[in-house]
């Protein structure tokens with residue numbers, strides 16, 4: 199075992215999974231660049247997701263790249279760097295979305311897989327736009343307890359209740375390829391059900407997933423989002439996971455996916471060969487045990503393992 203592998207977990211400067219820091223200019227042979235997006239404006243739920251990337255970096259130091267069950271080392275097979283935080287501008291959502299869009303586009307143009315760690319779900323608006331510019335036709339699959347198909351919130355269109363709708367409006371995204379998986383609870387207003395139907399956005403409810411079976415319904419959701427596209431964007435809202443395992447989020451929802459289900463979903467999302475992904479809504483201030491940050495890191499490991507072909 200190398201000295202690096204024996205590092206003291208709590209020592210040193212925390213980067214995502216202890217991976218080397220890089221910039222757009224020093225990506226080298228990296229295949230994945232993880233960016234923090236500490237954005238939490240335009241949020242209708244509890245605030246705190248702006249601290250998500252910091253907590254994620256800290257807790258991710260506990261994760262090895264080696265997977266005993268699969269006998270592979272993720273970092274050997276899928277060289278990954280920490281590309282720092284996108285410089286968000288709290289007073290200006292429009293400008294921030296443009297910065298996120300340009301970052302995701304630039305990483306994609308280097309042939310590198312961009313993973314964004316939030317931050318609230320609004321960041322997916324900029325990230326999906328940046329990814330869409332790199333393909334002819336893109337699909338968008340969101341794992342979420344909430345539809346997020348609001349046209350606006352009090353007139354504002356770049357809020358955490360809007361990312362699904364904004365994705366469906368991208369010029370080279372057909373709303374028929376926009377899917378939300380895991381919708382449940384009592385925070386999905388009727389007007390968002392209606393706007394989803396009007397746009398042709400499809401969604402899978404939690405109870406329907408249970409009846410159909412997770413494996414089958416997730417495969418169907420991926421097939422709908424991927425049908426006829428040459429690139430799939432995946433957005434993983436951590437509030438899709440049951441509140442017992444994910445208290446550290448803006449709108450914790452009882453009745454969500456179990457940790458095992460969430461990790462299965464994350465691996466399958468990666469295997470669907472997405473062009474970019476995000477993991478959003480980690481709000482560590484509500485996460486006294488640290489379990490939510492660990493869950494978020496485990497979701498990332500499964501997703502990246504899937505992208506790496508594992």
Ligand SMILES: [Mn+2]
Pocket residue numbers: 319342344346358435
């Ligand atoms: Mn959401």
